[in-house]
Amino acid sequence: MTQKPSGIFNWLNSRLPIVNTYERHLSKHPVPKKVNFWYMFGALASVVLIVQIVSGIWLMFGYENTEEGAFASIEYIMRDIEYGWIIRYMHTTGASMFFAVVYLHMFRGLMYGSYHKPRELVWIFGMTIYFVMMAEGFLGYVLPYGQMSYIGESLELWVRGDYYISGATISRFFALHVVALPLILIALVFMHLVALHEVGAGNPEGVDIEKHLDEDGVPLDSVPFFPYKVLNALVAIGIFGVVFSIIMFFFPEGGGYMLELANFEEANPLSTPEHIAPVWYYSPYYAMLRAVPDKLGGLVVMGAAIAILFVVPWLDRSKAASIRYKGNLSKIAMTLFILSWLMLAWLGTVPVTELRKTLSIIGTVIYFAFFLLMPIYTSIEKSKPVPERL
Amino acid sequence: MKKFILITFFLFSSAAIFAADGAPCGDYGECESFKPQLNKTESLQLGAVTFINHCYGCHSLEYSRWGRIAKDLDIPEEIFIDNLVFGQDVKLGERMTGSMKSADAESWFGIAPPDLTLVTRLHGSDWVYTYLKTFYEDSSKPYGVNNMVYPGAAMPNVLASMQGQQILSCKDLPMIASNGGIRRDEQGNDITEEKCGYLKTVSGSGSMSEKEFDEVIYNLVNFMTYVGEPSRADRERIGWYVILFFIIFTAFSYLLFREYQKDYH
Numbered sequence: 083m084t085q086k087p088s089g090i091f092n093w094l095n096s097r098l099p100i101v102n103t104y105e106r107h108l109s110k111h112p113v114p115k116k117v118n119f120w121y122m123f124g125a126l127a128s129v130v131l132i133v134q135i136v137s138g139i140w141l142m143f144g145y146e147n148t149e150e151g152a153f154a155s156i157e158y159i160m161r162d163i164e165y166g167w168i169i170r171y172m173h174t175t176g177a178s179m180f181f182a183v184v185y186l187h188m189f190r191g192l193m194y195g196s197y198h199k200p201r202e203l204v205w206i207f208g209m210t211i212y213f214v215m216m217a218e219g220f221l222g223y224v225l226p227y228g229q230m231s232y233i234g235e236s237l238e239l240w241v242r243g244d245y246y247i248s249g250a251t252i253s254r255f256f257a258l259h260v261v262a263l264p265l266i267l268i269a270l271v272f273m274h275l276v277a278l279h280e281v282g283a284g285n286p287e288g289v290d291i292e293k294h295l296d297e298d299g300v301p302l303d304s305v306p307f308f309p310y311k312v313l314n315a316l317v318a319i320g321i322f323g324v325v326f327s328i329i330m331f332f333f334p335e336g337g338g339y340m341l342e343l344a345n346f347e348e349a350n351p352l353s354t355p356e357h358i359a360p361v362w363y364y365s366p367y368y369a370m371l372r373a374v375p376d377k378l379g380g381l382v383v384m385g386a387a388i389a390i391l392f393v394v395p396w397l398d399r400s401k402a403a404s405i406r407y408k409g410n411l412s413k414i415a416m417t418l419f420i421l422s423w424l425m426l427a428w429l430g431t432v433p434v435t436e437l438r439k440t441l442s443i444i445g446t447v448i449y450f451a452f453f454l455l456m457p458i459y460t461s462i463e464k465s466k467p468v469p470e471r472l
Numbered sequence: 473m474k475k476f477i478l479i480t481f482f483l484f485s486s487a488a489i490f491a492a493d494g495a496p497c498g499d500y501g502e503c504e505s506f507k508p509q510l511n512k513t514e515s516l517q518l519g520a521v522t523f524i525n526h527c528y529g530c531h532s533l534e535y536s537r538w539g540r541i542a543k544d545l546d547i548p549e550e551i552f553i554d555n556l557v558f559g560q561d562v563k564l565g566e567r568m569t570g571s572m573k574s575a576d577a578e579s580w581f582g583i584a585p586p587d588l589t590l591v592t593r594l595h596g597s598d599w600v601y602t603y604l605k606t607f608y609e610d611s612s613k614p615y616g617v618n619n620m621v622y623p624g625a626a627m628p629n630v631l632a633s634m635q636g637q638q639i640l641s642c643k644d645l646p647m648i649a650s651n652g653g654i655r656r657d658e659q660g661n662d663i664t665e666e667k668c669g670y671l672k673t674v675s676g677s678g679s680m681s682e683k684e685f686d687e688v689i690y691n692l693v694n695f696m697t698y699v700g701e702p703s704r705a706d707r708e709r710i711g712w713y714v715i716l717f718f719i720i721f722t723a724f725s726y727l728l729f730r731e732y733q734k735d736y737h
Contacts, residue, residue: 115736154535157535157589157590158535160701160703161535161536161537161540161702161703162537167701167703167707168707168710171707305735305736309732310732310733310735310736313725313728313729313732314729316725316728316729317722317725317726317729319721319725320718320719320721320722320723320725320726321718321722323714323717323718323721323722324715324718324719324722327711327714327715327718328711328715330711331707331708331710331711331712331714331715332708332711334707335593343593343594343595343596344594346590346593346594346700347590347594
């Protein structure tokens with residue numbers, strides 16, 4: 083904003099905080115100068131959100147939200163609408179990629195302690211986004227009204243304790259999927275970013291860059307968000323675009339883990355697919371659900387597994403934010419946690435056997451132990467001193 | 473620390489046994505592999521002919537339109553209408569809804585023959601290919617045939633005149649010892665045992681040789697793979713350009729990023 087503002091611009095700017103906002107959130111917003119690739123997934127998540135919204139609007143042009151028409155309308159989009167298949171695969175691949183980048187983003191948060199004071203609220207907004215995303219993904223999954231959608235829906239009905247399955251359910255889910263939840267999601271993403279810009283972004287070292295400021299009050303170890311970090315993000319978006327297109331154009335079904343093969347058959351209450359498993363991004367929690375013999379108990383465990391993420395900022399008593407300076411107990415706990423999560427993710431996609439059930443129970447116990455024992459192991463271990471500068 | 477990570481990793485991977493979850497092709501075991509060639513128009517055309525002549529009498533392709541197939545398969549409209557579209561009033565823009573009413577079908581067959589537009593996507597082309605080749609004579613069934621991939625399938629073997637009679641037979645196979653080698657008797661001869669459940673075609677009973685029949689099935693399944701996702705060939709063609717775009721995009725943004733990074737490094 084170095085050039086002299088023109089008349090119209092002046093008029094606008096005195097009525098709308100354009101320059102202020104641009105400076106506060108872009109050209110003068112300080113971000114740590116040294117971060118690694120783990121810090122790119124937030125930007126990628128917002129890119130996918132935009133992809134989902136745009137492709138979703140285009141899908142709505144052809145989708146019919148009735149019991150009779152839903153399944154056929156998907157095939158109409160895939161065959162009769164020019165390049166409709168690109169829009170649909172963009173949306174289905176986008177859903178999986180949204181979860182992929184958000185999981186990596188969340189894992190970054192756990193690893194580098196992005197929830198440490200003063201970023202607790204940023205973390206809570208983030209977790210709420212994740213929770214809404216899970217609901218959004220589930221509702222979207224029901225809309226094609228294929229065999230898996232139907233089974234998914236009956237599960238949901240069981241959750242609700244109702245037996246009502248009809249076109250009314252589809253139009254209700256449709257309204258929630260395309261209007262209600264996206265509105266909530268966008269509002270939450272906005273709050274997540276506003277809160278983040280208030281407290282500033284973290285870094286892999288867990289260094290507080292606010293401690294060392296220059297004469298203008300700008301952190302010495304920071305660079306302005308624009309253009310430096312935007313260029314960073316651009317490289318990440320390019321690489322992400324390659325990965326996204328490889329999946330979207332060459333493996334859109336993701337081996338049945340992204341687009342379930344049973345969903346190529348219209349919903350039929352009289353037959354059940356041989357093996358029911360959710361798409362990959364729910365599978366760790368589905369494995370937990372199946373690990374508990376009692377259905378209600380399983381549901382409680384599944385809910386608790388998500389709920390416990392919200393309180394992580396108060397479970398971690400460590401002085402160091404980043405895993406780099408935490409003690410060995412934290413490192414061991416983190417390793418076990420990752421392995422158990424990956425194992426649960428796999429177990430959620432395969433049919434149950436006795437051995438797998440035992441493994442699911444072990445995985446679930448480790449998952450919860452990681453969080454519940456966190457106040458203990460983070461306070462008894464000795465963390466290394468965190469450096470002053472980045 | 474690294475040692476610990478490695479040890480835990482091995483503990484987990486040895487515990488998590490990746491057991492097989494039932495064979496994908498029923499009694500047949502692993503499906504025969506099928507590699508579609510969606511750019512091979514001739515194969516798709518021949519497949520379409522087989523489908524219309526032998527399958528379309530009972531099965532519909534209700535999400536597909538006549539005209540789309542004519543266009544994608546490079547078949548001139550006149551030839552297409554004269555040779556493949558049997559109904560007098562069928563228009564090319566219409567969906568291929570089949571020639572049998574499902575209520576009639578249900579009373580004749582007990583179950584309405586399923587629509588086949590998406591069958592290769594639902595079960596996979598491998599499965600359909602293997603299924604079509606593994607009918608065998610079984611007098612206990614209403615149509616005198618059964619299927620290895622989908623036992624109890626309520627479908628007659630409509631391609632039997634080409635393939636000929638296929639029966640289940642037994643073979644003498646070498647016995648495998650516990651150490652994995654072939655068991656031999658004291659004279660050093662292989663010990664064999666009779667194993668059953670193998671498909672065998674009665675020679676001379678069909679109008680085609682095994683190779684010719686395989687080709688017919690290949691073309692048919694190739695066509696059905698195309699119908700399952702008519703834009704697939706397009707998708708794989710366009711994909712390369714999009715990937716190329718992102719690679720160039722990444723290269724340029726990296727150069728720009730590196731240039732700007734000099735400001736603070």
